[in-house]
Amino acid sequence: MVNSIFIGKVNVNFIDCEPEKNKGYFKEDLLRIVRDTNKLEYPGIIADKNRYEYLYHLSDIRGNIVRWLPIKQGDTVLELEAECGAITGALLEMTDNVTAYCDCATDAEIIAERFSNCKKFVVYAGTIGAINTITGEFDWVIVRNARLLPEAERLVGKKGRAIFITDNRMGMRNLAGVKASGESEYFTGVEGKSDSGFTFAGIRKILTSTGFSKAQMFYPYPDYRFMKSLYSNSRLPKTGELVDNRFNFESDRLDLFSEKEAFDACCEDGSFQYYSNSYLVVLGNPVGVEYARFSNDRAPEYGIFTTIESTGAGKVVRKRPLSEAAFEHVRNLGKYYTKLSERYLGSELKINRCNVLETGERISADFEYVEGVELSRIFDKFLKEDNLKEFYAYFDKYVSLIGYNDDADIADLDVVFSNILVNGEDWTLIDYEWCKDGNVPVRETAYRALYCYLLEDKSRDKINQDLILDKLFLSHEAAEDIRNDEVIFQKRVTGRNLSLGELRERFGIKSVNPIPLVGKIKDNSSIYKVMIYPGRGAGEFSEETAYEFKDAYVDENVARITAAVGTDNSVMRIDPLDAPCLVTVREAKLGEEDFPVDSKKYVLSNGVRIGKNNFVFSTADPNLYFNVDGFIHDEDTFLYLELEVVPLAADTAEAVAKNIKKLF
DSSP states (O other), X not given: OEEEEEETTEEEEEESOOOOSOOOHHHHHHHHHHHHSOGGGHHHHHHHHOOHHHHHHHOGGGGHHHHTSOOOTTOEEEEESOTTSTTHHHHHHHOSEEEEEESSHHHHHHHHHHTXXXXXXXXXXXXXXXXXXXXXXXXXXXXXXXXXXXXXXXXXXXXXXXXXXXEOTTOHHHHHTOOOTTOSSTTTTTTTOSOOOOOHHHHHHHHHTSSOSOEEEEEEESOSTTOSEEEETTBOOOTTOOOOOOOOOSSOEEOXXXXXXXXXXXXXXXXXXXHOSEEEEEEESXXXXXXXXXXXXXXXXXXXXXXXXXXXXXXXXXXXXXXXXXXXXXXXXXXXXXXXXXXXXXXXXXXXXXXXXXXXTEEEEEEEOOOSEEHHHHHHHHHHTTOHHHHHHHHHHHHHHHTTTTTSSEEETTOOGGGEEEETTEEEEOOOOOEEESOOOHHHHHHHHHHHHHHHOGGGGGSOHHHHHXXXXXXXXXXXXXXXXXXXXXXXXXXXXXXXXXXHHHHTXXXXXXXXXXXXXXXXXXXXXXXXXXXXXXXXXXXXXXXEOTTXXXXXXXXXXXXXXXXXXXXXXXXOOSSOEEEEEEEEEETTEEOOTTOTTTEEESSEEOSXXXXXXXXXXXXXXXXXXXXXXXXXXXXEEEXXXXXOOHXXXXXXXXXXXXXX
16 A cells, blocks of 8 residues: 655655655654755754764765765666665755665655755655565665665666675774764674675675676775765775774774784775675666765865766866855866966976866866876885975975966965876976965975875874975964964864764764884783682691682783682682782672672771772782671582772772872
8 A cells, every 4th residue: 555645746656555654863853854844954953963973964964975976967866775864865965867766665664854955856665675666767876785686687777787785794894993874883794793784795695686787896995975085996095094993983992903004004905895894786788987085074165076077088187165155165276287287387286287168057167187106105205205305305396396486376275295106207297276366385285285294194204394394484373373373274174074983083083093002901911910829727728729710801900700719618719819809899799699799797808998899909918808707608619709800009908009008
């Protein structure tokens, strides 16, 4: 049964289901937001709500995963499992012929309210099995569930394309200690215990079972949810490019190794494809896009995205606005090209040719595709080899080239090293978004470039900044002014928007590096020994009956102990550590019954009790005595303990013990 209603101008079809009355707090709130607020307010709402769910469903960055596709006005698009419309919005910006399928009636209401003015937008809601009620041929089908690939194959037209998006369960971030999306445990995807994506080999195996004869692989980075860059087999990432690896927002993470350095190694040896965090596959005729990069974290008037595309005339670098607000920013690139070309006429610095194309509601700035190596990568190579002589020689040449005609009335404020391509003797300025009318001394723009270069990687601090300041005739005070100006400039570019990194900080997401802890345990492993002394009375303990409880420590500060209590034992002595320490008895049971830890009659020590279940020991041989006399115990009775044990310096432990004694 299909129940059709209109929400605004949107036709919503509920297949064997009805609109839900009890939507839950979050979905009710999300419905209110998309119904009553403008999407320009979403960034502020995300910041105020301070929860991952709002970021996931409302962030404009979510649409990047499809925004680069060559979808044109009039194309028909079907999005399967569209959720609440985070990706749908980007599709509707490119064509109004969009159909969305939601497997939740509430999601269907939310997505319809969100785009209620789109009269050609159609929404379906129902179980996955109900997708077979959708008919017709679509130019594009967006699918994120491998089980729906047969449906995508059925619904895509002969000349159409299916876009399959998925995680890599063996992605670099999962290996480094980020929980797979929606998982509560670490490494479930890596161990193949959850449905959290496919490996590179696994995805190729799946694709061979489809009816599509062509497949084109892409690699969203950091992942497909919050994609900033997109790579392909024609344009794989280069060493030093993959630096944004802190994009986990759902839960805390481990830092088992440096993802940047691991990615650099993969880029060097050609294994990146196996460790990409996400995959996107174009099934059907290939697209001409090889690379994309997005700048969503800017203020709307500066938000753009850049692609490298293959055309009949060769490759082109194309910049487009993310919204109408940035049209003028893109339009200015043509003016900057003209003025910079005039300034550097006769110099050895080439300016990348730019042609601004504007037709109707669309505008792009097309740049010539230039071969070469970024100056930043050349500098990195020199620093890695400790070849500072060549570094300073190239820096001098850089200053000489960009400083040509320094008194001209146009200046590029952003002549960072990555914007200079070197190909033999040819040096080309490939990007010049941030130009200013008027004169800006080369010492300021060159020092800013160096400052930005140093901020990106701490390993670059071997550069002698005093020598650079001397070369540029800059005082330390002037350099400080330039650094302060850079902060102001960045704030102007980002406006009121919070970056994903800033939002992550607001969410309170933590990163834990367990390696120092492991090293600490290893270095002090001799003290982490738990000894058990069964006794027949106070002081009646024997080394002959004592034994070590192996593997008691489940982590650095927590020990779990199970000690058999004989029928003739009246006292169980536990030595938790061979060092001064603070001990908290988290749990104590004798058999099935809780043991009265807070009683001084039943739990004693050779330390000082500082609370109901806390003890401080200034001795390197701490003892806890559990008086089991009077309790029923037979041959099958065990004393179970969970202890939190924190080693202390001897003088610290002694000072704590003395002060506690004074209080009592």
